[in-house]
């Protein structure tokens with residue numbers, strides 16, 4: 001078991017598996033968000049299911065562990081690569097074609113985590129944490145909270161910047177994860193590049209729909225309450 005911690009291959013494997021786990025979470029979270037565009041009732045029902053229930057808390061803890069492992073291993077791999085290669089920080093099979101995202105995975109990760117903390121304050125704190133501790137900030141209707149936030153265009157803009165950082169991170173991250181689990185031959189290299197770009201783009205557009213939709217709704221109608 002220690003090889004997962006001590007060896008370079010073990011670290012890359014843990015990094016890729018935790019990354020794939022986080023991508024699956026993003027696909028689930030994105031699908032859940034999209035229901036809000038069609039029905040506030042359906043969205044609130046899902047939020048209630050994922051509120052202060054024991055299974056939702058257990059899922060949050062598993063998710064937090066996934067983020068924790070991914071970040072700690074990213075730190076270990078970045079330090080290891082820096083030590084081995086000096087300025088060339090991120091491993092790549094073809095150094096001349098190493099893209100911007102590949103070279104800046106750790107920085108992109110830090111930016112994503114920074115925005116994530118803001119996001120947790122916006123939603124998770126009010127919808128799960130405050131409810132759990134019976135704090136006065138607790139909000140039971142997720143739809144109202146999301147719609148209210150994105151009725152302010154500045155927040156839609158902040159979320160779009162965040163989503164761009166996630167897009168860059170995923171275009172390299174998904175490909176790199178598949179490469180680490182063995183799909184790194186000549187046939188699979190272009191396929192995995194293409195799949196990574198598609199996954200990253202679907203996730204970015206899927207998440208962007210909600211802030212863009214509610215910001216435009218507010219700008220066009222003057223109020224989010226209009227039909």
Ligand code: HEM
Pocket residue numbers: 026029033047048050051056059060061063112116119123124127128142146159166207208210211
């Ligand atoms: C426009 C985009 C997004 C919206 C409207 C949104 C909305 C929400 C809402 C309402 C919650 C609280 C749900 C609940 O606790 O029942 C939540 C939780 C969360 N969101 Fe987002 N989200 C967005 C994008 C993202 C992205 C891109 C990430 C990851 C990089 C993310 C990560 C999380 C995490 C980790 C939680 C806590 C989940 C848990 O409690 O288990 N969200 N989000």
